[in-house]
Amino acid sequence: xxxxxxxxxxxxxxxxxxxxxxxxxxxxxxxxxxxxxxxxxxxxxxxxxxxxxxxxxxxxxxxxxxxxxxxxxxxxxxxxxxxxxxxxxxxxxxxxxxxxxxxxxxxxxxxxxxxxxxxxxxxxxxxxxxxxxxxxxxxxxxxxxxxxxxxxxxxxxxxxxxxxxxxxxxxxxxxxxxxxxxxxxxxxxxxxxxxxxxxxxxxxxxxxxxxxxxxxxxxxxxxxxxxxxxxxxxxxxxxxxxxxxxxxxxxxxxxxxxxxxxxxxxxxxxxxxxxxxxxxxxxxxxxxxxxxxxxxxxxxxxxxxxxxxxxxxxxxxxxxxxxxxxxxxxxxxxxxxxxxxxxxxxxxxxxxxxxxxxxxxxxxxxxxxxxxxxxxxxxxxxxxxxxxxxxxxxxxxxxxxxxxxxxxxxxxxxxxxxxxxxxxxxxxxxxxxxxxxxxxxxxxxxxxxxxxx
Ligand SMILES: Cc1cc2nc3c(=O)[nH]c(=O)nc-3n(C[C@H](O)[C@H](O)[C@H](O)COP(=O)(O)OP(=O)(O)OC[C@H]3O[C@@H](n4cnc5c(N)ncnc54)[C@H](O)[C@@H]3O)c2cc1C
Numbered sequence: 217x218x219x220x221x222x223x224x225x226x227x228x229x230x231x232x233x234x235x236x237x238x239x240x241x242x243x244x245x246x247x248x249x250x251x252x253x254x255x256x257x258x259x260x261x262x263x264x265x266x267x268x269x270x271x272x273x274x275x276x277x278x279x280x281x282x283x284x285x286x287x288x289x290x291x292x293x294x295x296x297x298x299x300x301x302x303x304x305x306x307x308x309x310x311x312x313x314x315x316x317x318x319x320x321x322x323x324x325x326x327x328x329x330x331x332x333x334x335x336x337x338x339x340x341x342x343x344x345x346x347x348x349x350x351x352x353x354x355x356x357x358x359x360x361x362x363x364x365x366x367x368x369x370x371x372x373x374x375x376x377x378x379x380x381x382x383x384x385x386x387x388x389x390x391x392x393x394x395x396x397x398x399x400x401x402x403x404x405x406x407x408x409x410x411x412x413x414x415x416x417x418x419x420x421x422x423x424x425x426x427x428x429x430x431x432x433x434x435x436x437x438x439x440x441x442x443x444x445x446x447x448x449x450x451x452x453x454x455x456x457x458x459x460x461x462x463x464x465x466x467x468x469x470x471x472x473x474x475x476x477x478x479x480x481x482x483x484x485x486x487x488x489x490x491x492x493x494x495x496x497x498x499x500x501x502x503x504x505x506x507x508x509x510x511x512x513x514x515x516x517x518x519x520x521x522x523x524x525x526x527x528x529x530x531x532x533x534x535x536x537x538x539x540x541x542x543x544x545x546x547x548x549x550x551x552x553x554x555x556x557x558x559x560x561x562x563x564x565x566x567x568x569x570x571x572x573x574x575x576x577x578x579x580x581x582x583x584x585x586x587x588x589x590x591x592x593x594x595x596x597x598x599x600x601x602x603x604x605x606x607x608x609x610x611x612x613x614x615x616x617x618x619x620x621x622x623x624x625x626x627x628x629x630x631x632x633x634x635x636x637x638x639x640x641x642x643x644x645x646x647x648x649x650x651x652x653x654x655x656x657x658x659x660x661x662x663x664x665x666x667x668x669x
Contacts, residue, residue, distance in 0.1 A: 224276050227269035231262030231306060243284060243301045248630050249528040250604050251292025253665075259302040264378060264386050264412045267302060271410070272384035274300045275661045281382075282663045283410045285323060285350025290531050291630040293405070293665040294353075304352055307412060313338055316418055317375055322352030322411040327510070329416065334506060339421035341367040346512045352411040357628050358403040358579045360589060362454035362474065365446065365570040371402035372576055373417040379409035382657025386412075400652030403579040405627065406663035407649060408656040422476035425453075425508040428484070428500045430493035432469035435459070435549065437492050439542055441471060442568040444490065446586055449570070451475075451487060456567040457588070459545075461554035474508060519561060524595050528604035530630035532611040533591040535569070536623040537584030544621045545590060548614060557607065558594055565591035578645050580624045589626070590618065627666070638668040 226233050234240075235257045244254040256279065259270045267283075274281040280299035287294060294301065304323035311319035313336040320329060326340070327347035333339055342361040344354055355377075359370025367373060376390040379401055387409070389398035400408040432438035438457060445455045454474040462468045471493070475482050484500060503511075519525035536544050545566060552558065567589045571581050581587060592614070594607055611631040619625070625641055627633075639646050653660070653669055660669055 224273065227273050229259075229262060229266045229269065231260045231266050233270070233300075234258045234260060243287075243303070244295055245287065246290065246292060246294065247288040247529055248290030248292065248531070249526065249599070250290070250530055250608060250630055251295060251665075253292055253295035253297040255296050255301045256298050257300050259300055260306045261302055261304070261412075262306070264380060267380045267410055267412060268384040268386055270300055270302065271380060271382065271661060275382070275384070275659050279661075280664045281410075281661050282665060283322075283352060283406060285353030286325060286348055288346075288349055288353065289665075290529050290628065291632070291665075293628075294663070295665050299664070302410065304350060304410075304412075313418070317415050318418055319413060319415045320351055321413055322350065322355075322377075324351050325349065326351065326354070330506065330509065333418055334421055337421050338418040339505070340370070340416055341373050341419045342370045343509055344370070346516075347510055348516075351414055351416070355402060355411060355414060356404060356406045358576055358626070360569070360626070362456055362567075364574065365449070365455075365568070366453070366573060367419075368573040369403070369576050369579060371579070372574060374402065374414050375417055376415040377401060377411050378413040379411055381409045382659060382662045387656075396648075396652055397656060399577045400649060400656065402576045404649055404652065405666050405668065407666075407668060408652040409662065422505050423478040424476075424481070425503050425505055426475045426477065426481055426484070426487070426500065427503055427508055428473050428487070428498060430471040430473060430488075430491065431497040432471070432493055435469060435546055436542060438469040438471060438566075441491050441493060442566075442588070443538065443586065445471075445473065446568045446570055457565070459549060459564040459566060461558060461560065461562070463560075467549065467554065476505065515561065519595065523599075524559065524561065524597065527596050527599045528601070528607075529596075530594055530604050530607040530611060531592060532594075532614060532629045532631070533589070533626040534615065534618045534623050534629075535580075535582055535587045535626060536590045536618055536621065537582035538568070538586040538588065539584055540582075540621040540623070541566070541588050541590070544618060544623065545588075548617070551614075557610070558592065559596050562595040563593050565589055565593055578642065578649055580641060580643065580645070582622050582624055584622075590623070591626075633667065635667065635669070638666070
């Protein structure tokens, strides 16, 4: 008689499989604090072979498998009910820094990559707003950063990857080798494999950053300057926008612009010529490159202290084409009750992105050459689950309106999509992702948390 596949013993490992309640509970939580799925066990991989053997073991027993980086997803995307999750932070070595590249384990955080590259005066060209995310976790979603208009997404700056497929096979991929897998892994939400190692591009790092906060009376004026600065690619390295609820009520409209430099500081008159912000409100500052990149750490400290870091974070992240931005964003701002829907420390991100440098095939974008990251960064003042569910429903409703105006989801968002909605989201590239899924994860073992297949 055949053995019950559920009785198949775990494979021998260099690392370990942990079945204790505490670790499983921790793996059932993420930054979103909305979805909670408890795995059967947590893999602490000691090698790529461990990942491969454990995927095969999960598949034999009809269980799902998902890698976890820093668990900053907001809707349970790296969770698997009764399946196996791999804590990829156990894989965190960084190779020697070369002029134009570095090879890292996928569990390494971007802050750790920087700590290794900056002494050599090198930097990854694109860094996310928050540096404590894992390399693997951002490559599989794309990874938008302040310099995306110039260099594309983080997934556009990866040169090569080692991937364990859903069949438990270790494959090296790049634009030249197994290119279908390479393209399926970049912004492919881990549907075809688990990244264990990535070779990342590096560029010369600047020493300093001139950062200036600019304030506007209204959305239209802020967008006018966002367009002007986007058309003048040399003026600033980073142009980001936000609409925030200030303490006195109402809304503050802000551009946060940054010029990188080494040696002499650039002249503010040149940087700010022809802008329509309120000159009396300008806040200029000069920072080291690292302090600039690490600017979210102050807010993190504050939110950890007041407890809001641990509240639900039902974020919504989208891209809206420039031609529709003012109408759509204006209408959504009218609908928002900022103190309740965003929280005192939340904001509406509205950052211009020239899309020409982005060539990750699975990343969906509006048709306009200039689009805007349009995100609701919600930091609720309460951990009430009903309030979180209300905001999840509000995300879905807003997404429908953004989509109707030609906007596109950036799927690091908190609301569920049906398989048909995923198919619609991927549109012309759905077949490419589905073909990779059939080829590399035919038993659909990997990363079920999105519900794409
Ligand atoms: C405070 C904050 C700031 C953020 N800022 C930005 C930003 O500026 N730009 C931006 O683009 N995004 C941003 N995000 C979103 C973030 O990039 C994604 O949520 C990212 O997936 C989180 O990475 P992680 O390491 O925490 O991954 P996890 O949350 O652990 O996992 C996320 C997804 O990646 C998969 N995954 C993780 N590791 C691997 C691997 N090695 N191989 C294959 N799949 C893997 C998981 O299975 C899951 O599907 C931010 C999120 C937060 C909470």
